Amino acid sequence: MGPFRLQLYIAGDTPISQKARENLQRLCERHPAASEAVVIDILSEPALADEARILATPTLICEHLTRSKRIIGDLGDTDRVAEFLGLQQHPIEP
């Protein structure tokens, strides 16, 4: 299994953007497979928003092999996020 490419699209520095960034950070710490994360602010990168057809913000796009998934929202429930993306829990040494 190759790495997951994660892109978080946000619109400016708002409380909701902030929450999404923090939740994404937590996700990456817990799941080494999800280490490649980029944050894109569409207010400064409108062309990228068009390309990704962003409608709502925040939107997390996860590209893995041929499949692509997106999550809309501030990613508050990290377990649900991990489950939806099919991320393995980091094995905890006994």
Next chain:
Amino acid sequence: MSETKGGASSGLSEKIPTGIAAFDELTMGGLPRGRATLVGGTPGSGKTVLATQFLAHGIAACGENGVFVTFEEPPSDIETNMRGFGWDLAQWRREGRLAFVDVSPPEDDHVVIGEFDLSGLLSRIAHAVAAVQAKRVVVDSITQLFDHFIGAEAPLRRELFRITAALKRMGLAVLMTAERNVEYGEITRHRIEEFVADNVVIMRNVLHNEKRRRTIEVLKLRGSNHVEGEAPFTMVSGQGIVANPLSSLRLEQQSSTLRITSGNPQLDEMCGGGFFRDSVTLVSGATGTGKTLLATHFLAGGIAAGERALLLGYEESRGQLFRNALGWGIDFEALERRGKLAVACMYPEAQGLQAHLLTIQRLVDEHRPNRIAIDSLSALERVSSETGFREFLISLTSFIKKREIAGLYSATSTSLIGGQSVSEQHISTLTDSIILLRYIPQGRTMHRGLMVLKMRGSEHAKEIRQFTIDGSGMHLGSGFDGMPDLPGGGAESGSA
């Protein structure tokens, strides 16, 4: 219509034309700038066409660039679908006069986890508006957005309200479409009109008695007047939506006192000196009583007096009409060659009545006739609903009168010797004169009889006159001896 405050701007907003002349009449100038207009309609009612026409007219005719926000079809599909109406969206896009914001659903699996807003959408629209300096924005369709985020109605409503307000503040004229489930009833699904729209327009595509009838109606125009009621419209390739405003249906034309010949001197006499120049005459009779003959005389009589004439045939082919006329001593072919006559024959079923009306208007513009004969209305009635037919007739009559053209319609009565069909009842109130042609049995012979039932603004003969037909046409004879048996003829026997 009392509310003039509370909008983004106070007072009256400037209205901008949509390119649909009749719609601009309904809205008394078009759609207001700095306002949002919601266009609701069932699937296939023409919302996307109207929306695109609004943008196209802005770009092509008003020098106002546009942004098309699409939730449903990808831009390439819209460009393909709209080409048939004569709008080259792809070209305008390349020229920087049109920009798409593509929010058609991506194929990815998606889920909502946590709170979100639609800043992504707003900033993309704002970016597109800035890129092409747009003045008009179309959003097609809002309902799709709700289908995309099922169960998230509250944040969607809040966000849509915020986006609409932002676009209005930018001084844009915004047109949004929304789906309806039914033609009459709830305005839109999710009651979108309640929180985003200053103005509400409804497009309908009603199936009644197996016939389609498309209409457009302005339901609400905040802070401004509009014309009430449904206006019928049609979609024409190369043009888009073409509508006939209800206001044009008013019969307010000046009536002329100038007399013209009916084409038959004896009939002129019966009518008190001929038809009026801008009058419409109905010739009603059973099949074979001589309606087409009377129409032929009417046209030839006008041409003999130096006029130009137009014949619209919906029952017989050109060949047949020309043969008939020749049999009565009138050479249509020669008259056409001299440019005095134009004959157009069409299948009633070939198109809807609104499209037929446009065809007639186009032919009139092309040939500029002084008189026009339509043979027959009954054939056209077959292809329409009752309301649709009535609207067609009102529009046609008012159009003919506005152009100061003398009109003659023929209509087939359902029974051989009399009786009034539904169409006769419809037509009779709209036409100025009514001439009845009937078979009249007397003893063992069947005669043909003609009477002038009505002639607005003029004295006319009241008796039923016999007539014969030969190689030089119609010849009116004397009245009938005694009381002819005229069951249900609407004449003096009046038993209907």
